[in-house]
Amino acid sequence: MALFTLVSGSVGVVTLQNPPVNALSAAVRHGIVDMMDKALSEPEVKSVVICGQNGRFCGGADIKEFGKNMTGPPLVPMIHRIESGAKPVVAAIEGIALGGGLELALGCHYRIAHSKARLGLPEVHLGLLPAAGGTQRLPRLIGVPAALELITTGRYVTAAEALRLGMVDEVTDGNTVDAAVKLALSVAGKSLDARRISNYPCPQPPGLDRFFETAMQQVRQSARGAMAPVACVQALRAAASQPYGEGMQREKELMDTLFHSGQARALQYFFFAQRAVGRWSTPSGSRWDSSKPRPVHKAAVVGLGTMGRGITVALAQAGLSVVAVETHEKQLMEARQAVSGMLERGAKRRGVAPAYGKISYSSDLLPVADVDLVIEAVFEDMELKRSIFEQLSEICKPDTFLCTNTSGLDIDRLASHARNPELVVGMHFFAPAHVMKLLEVVYGPRSSPQAVATAMLLGRKMDKVSVAVGNCPGFVGNRMLKPYLEQAFFLLEEGATPELVDQALEEFGFAMGVFRMSDLSGLDVGWRVRKADGLVVAGASTGPSARSRRGFRYSPLGDLLCERGRFGQKTGSGWYRYDKPGGRVAKSDPWLHGFLEQYRADHGLAARRVDQQEVLERCLYALINEGFRILEDGIAAGPEDIDVIYVLGYGWPRHRGGPMFYATTVGLSEVLERLEHHHRAHPDVPGLQPCRLLRKLVASGSPPVHSWREFIKKSRSHL
Numbered sequence: 001m002a003l004f005t006l007v008s009g010s011v012g013v014v015t016l017q018n019p020p021v022n023a024l025s026a027a028v029r030h031g032i033v034d035m036m037d038k039a040l041s042e043p044e045v046k047s048v049v050i051c052g053q054n055g056r057f058c059g060g061a062d063i064k065e066f067g068k069n070m071t072g073p074p075l076v077p078m079i080h081r082i083e084s085g086a087k088p089v090v091a092a093i094e095g096i097a098l099g100g101g102l103e104l105a106l107g108c109h110y111r112i113a114h115s116k117a118r119l120g121l122p123e124v125h126l127g128l129l130p131a132a133g134g135t136q137r138l139p140r141l142i143g144v145p146a147a148l149e150l151i152t153t154g155r156y157v158t159a160a161e162a163l164r165l166g167m168v169d170e171v172t173d174g175n176t177v178d179a180a181v182k183l184a185l186s187v188a189g190k191s192l193d194a195r196r197i198s199n200y201p202c203p204q205p206p207g208l209d210r211f212f213e214t215a216m217q218q219v220r221q222s223a224r225g226a227m228a229p230v231a232c233v234q235a236l237r238a239a240a241s242q243p244y245g246e247g248m249q250r251e252k253e254l255m256d257t258l259f260h261s262g263q264a265r266a267l268q269y270f271f272f273a274q275r276a277v278g279r280w281s282t283p284s285g286s287r288w289d290s291s292k293p294r295p296v297h298k299a300a301v302v303g304l305g306t307m308g309r310g311i312t313v314a315l316a317q318a319g320l321s322v323v324a325v326e327t328h329e330k331q332l333m334e335a336r337q338a339v340s341g342m343l344e345r346g347a348k349r350r351g352v353a354p355a356y357g358k359i360s361y362s363s364d365l366l367p368v369a370d371v372d373l374v375i376e377a378v379f380e381d382m383e384l385k386r387s388i389f390e391q392l393s394e395i396c397k398p399d400t401f402l403c404t405n406t407s408g409l410d411i412d413r414l415a416s417h418a419r420n421p422e423l424v425v426g427m428h429f430f431a432p433a434h435v436m437k438l439l440e441v442v443y444g445p446r447s448s449p450q451a452v453a454t455a456m457l458l459g460r461k462m463d464k465v466s467v468a469v470g471n472c473p474g475f476v477g478n479r480m481l482k483p484y485l486e487q488a489f490f491l492l493e494e495g496a497t498p499e500l501v502d503q504a505l506e507e508f509g510f511a512m513g514v515f516r517m518s519d520l521s522g523l524d525v526g527w528r529v530r531k532a533d534g535l536v537v538a539g540a541s542t543g544p545s546a547r548s549r550r551g552f553r554y555s556p557l558g559d560l561l562c563e564r565g566r567f568g569q570k571t572g573s574g575w576y577r578y579d580k581p582g583g584r585v586a587k588s589d590p591w592l593h594g595f596l597e598q599y600r601a602d603h604g605l606a607a608r609r610v611d612q613q614e615v616l617e618r619c620l621y622a623l624i625n626e627g628f629r630i631l632e633d634g635i636a637a638g639p640e641d642i643d644v645i646y647v648l649g650y651g652w653p654r655h656r657g658g659p660m661f662y663a664t665t666v667g668l669s670e671v672l673e674r675l676e677h678h679h680r681a682h683p684d685v686p687g688l689q690p691c692r693l694l695r696k697l698v699a700s701g702s703p704p705v706h707s708w709r710e711f712i713k714k715s716r717s718h719l
């Protein structure tokens, strides 16, 4: 909807009304067309201001309409009518002008933005391109390189940057609509020829062809199979090389393809999934809308290794006072230096002052006495964590929340060592903790609703997407990683190489294949966990027991590399070799290939040909199967939780929507059939045995992913 009011006798103010972000739904588009007709036809209206209700100009096209039969006036002719009209139109941009919202503003003759407004064309994140003239008007206004950067990254700019780039004409700290009305009064009756961006020639800096070739190369490399960024470059190339009308035609053709693509569906699903995880619930009945968080002003981080340092920075950048504790003096000094460097770099990037003053450092626990919340981030050792929880329970205020950054240890066991177990939750960060967007908030059976709500909100304050998950070994992310890694090891035993497995996964869209990733994070991490689980048997035994544990197939390959000191990048060798310890460039390692051959010979294994499809099915379907088990067990409330965790924490390609969404695009019955096939071939691998929930979903006709929550709820009551 849109409202028309006449202001100062001659300015027609058209206000978009569609809370919360004034998205351009069919009703809003109808409203704009009708109100603009009125403004352009009524003689007393000399100029027009377009603004949005509640301090938000417009969040763009209504994404909820995309999956449906689209009705209502299309955006392109609507914006064209505004631009070609005889009366000046001023966009009063408060809050946000995004996607179609910014394109609407670019169709206006003048743009005024409030200093706190953010502008951008984020369509690429939805698998689309700005198809209401954005790819054609923006480069004409601000030049090809700047437009290309904004459109291919979907980055939002501040009003100040928008002014610098020439996207807006003025920035105000005052009332934006009043300023726009003032401008509208001053330009009434003036010629608009020089104000219609579609009439501008597209700037043609020298070397444009070369520029586009390089841009296309870079985009293809970083897109990892995503189509939209590539289409954005193609549309901009059309803007630079063709007249406006032909460029618009190209924009439309490219959009038609993207709009109907599976990638757009996946990315739009992911957009809503990120919001759905905020509406969390637990099996015991705690919910996002009934559990009240407690304010946290002062927090402590105990343990300043890599994770603790990142968490300290994230808390300080979120405006909290932080007590950073490290009992080893040397480590404390190093951490202090490292944290200062991280704060400085972060502040530079965000154009703010570094938050040094927010952090105090201590080599003992006493200064945590008055904090509201502690995050323990020491070494992954239950005994050590237990002793810290006992000390914290003595020192802290009785109502201090005690959180642990464990990546998989039992939260409930830790809680049993705290004075108030209901105040204990897991806050599982991902490295680097000040950068990565994901936070798993792990509730135990005794965690209070308030403790969960507080940790969830604190995550959001740190600019993270918080996902509430239940307590089990590895929680959601690391639990699903186990069968994935296991399959990768088995494939090596059967004849694959790390290169082949990684290539299949990287072509699928992962930033790194499983072996490269393992080299980066350190093979010793998994080794320690397997040792704690009693799975590691020292020495290279060759009998039948060497490849079996507790009656199931087991691959000791990772253990054998660790025994040889091959921990990955940090030691200069792992599944690959590196120039030096700490080296980053993975090279094929003839030693490793020889080792695998010898290993197969020792164990009587005949190498066979493994193809990329088998790698994907074995690794990914095993991971997905574990995801279904997690849903069945109630560890994650819905498929969106798992998908958000995998995309934001584990490098799952975003344009494939996350593992559970991906399963629906493959077809649940196909996933089931292939799992059954692989399980028949490997009956001693429980990870390949299709779980009950998957079977039930298939038997129920494979319902769409958004209806699984209801299905699982009903199904759980019978489990």
Ligand SMILES: CC(C)(COP(=O)(O)OP(=O)(O)OC[C@H]1O[C@@H](n2cnc3c(N)ncnc32)[C@H](O)[C@@H]1OP(=O)(O)O)[C@@H](O)C(=O)NCCC(=O)NCCSC(=O)C[C@@H](O)CCCCCCCCCCCCC(=O)O
Pocket (backbone or CB within 6 Å): 020, 021, 023, 059, 060, 061, 062, 063, 064, 075, 096, 098, 099, 100, 101, 103, 122, 123, 126, 128, 129, 130, 131, 132, 134, 255, 256, 259, 272, 275, 276
């Ligand atoms: C706006 C935000 C920055 C706000 O953030 P904030 O944190 O404050 O709040 P939330 O993110 O939690 O959002 C609150 C609430 O609002 C919902 N929402 C947000 N934005 C939209 C939106 N654009 N549409 C619908 N709903 C929206 C959000 O989901 C929350 O509700 P929920 O119930 O889920 O909790 C932030 O929200 C944000 O960044 N939003 C996204 C902004 C964005 O991406 N905008 C671009 C949209 S796409 C677009 O504009 C496309 C244009 O270029 C125009 C294209 C025109 C052509 C379209 C049709 C072409 C058809 C072609 C083919 C057909 C041919 C044929 O078949 O014949």
